[in-house]
Amino acid sequence: MQRLISCLILSLTSISAFAMSHGHTKHETTHHGKAHTTNDTRQEVVFPAPVYDHTLKSMREHLEAVHAVIDAIGTGDFDGASEVAERGLGIGHQHGPDGLQSGHAYMPPGMRKLGHQMHMNARDLVVTLRNADVTGDTQKVLTSLKEVTAQCVACHKAYRLKKGD
Numbered sequence: 001m002q003r004l005i006s007c008l009i010l011s012l013t014s015i016s017a018f019a020m021s022h023g024h025t026k027h028e029t030t031h032h033g034k035a036h037t038t039n040d041t042r043q044e045v046v047f048p049a050p051v052y053d054h055t056l057k058s059m060r061e062h063l064e065a066v067h068a069v070i071d072a073i074g075t076g077d078f079d080g081a082s083e084v085a086e087r088g089l090g091i092g093h094q095h096g097p098d099g100l101q102s103g104h105a106y107m108p109p110g111m112r113k114l115g116h117q118m119h120m121n122a123r124d125l126v127v128t129l130r131n132a133d134v135t136g137d138t139q140k141v142l143t144s145l146k147e148v149t150a151q152c153v154a155c156h157k158a159y160r161l162k163k164g165d
């Protein structure tokens with residue numbers, strides 16, 4: 001009975017630890033002497049602390065930009081949406097004052113490619129939005145926006161970051 005209770009406590013502790021970390025760390029817990037890991041298969045990429053902080057800040061800006069783009073599309077303001085997309089998601093979105101904080105140097109090639117593809121698709125989105133300002137083709141806009149968010153999803157599925165020194 002005592003064994004059962006301590007095992008239960010152990011499980012609860014590891015579940016809450018996992019929930020708190022949002023899957024950022026791999027937890028290895030031993031139950032009944034059997035080791036198991038969470039099924040987080042994302043590749044861990046180490047960024048130096050300042051680059052790490054800057055990257056997450058930039059990510060939050062990306063999400064804000066996606067939100068603002070959707071907001072503008074909803075009100076039919078395609079021109080406004082194109083400006084937000086260009087500033088917040090496109091090549092125009094500078095990672096750091098000179099791009100040096102972008103983390104490119106620390107990314108595995110696959111990750112770099114996804115990042116590049118996201119900015120390319122954002123550029124297409126800007127063009128689609130400018131056209132929609134004339135045509136009003138919302139469906140095309142949403143398809144184009146989806147091509148951007150597809151890169152967010154793909155990269156988040158494949159990689160996670162670790163704060164280095």
Ligand code: HEC
Pocket residue numbers: 023024056057059060062063064066089111112114115116118148149151152153155156159160161162
């Ligand atoms: C090239 C890869 C890549 C692309 C593309 C990408 N992200 Fe991320 N993003 C990451 C990684 C890696 C993390 C850290 C995840 C982790 O460590 O669990 C992250 C974290 C985030 C976070 C959390 C920020 C924080 O403060 O913790 C947000 C929000 C986010 N991304 C939004 C986006 C959005 C929106 C897009 C697309 C417009 C996007 N990202 C595109 C790789 C990417």
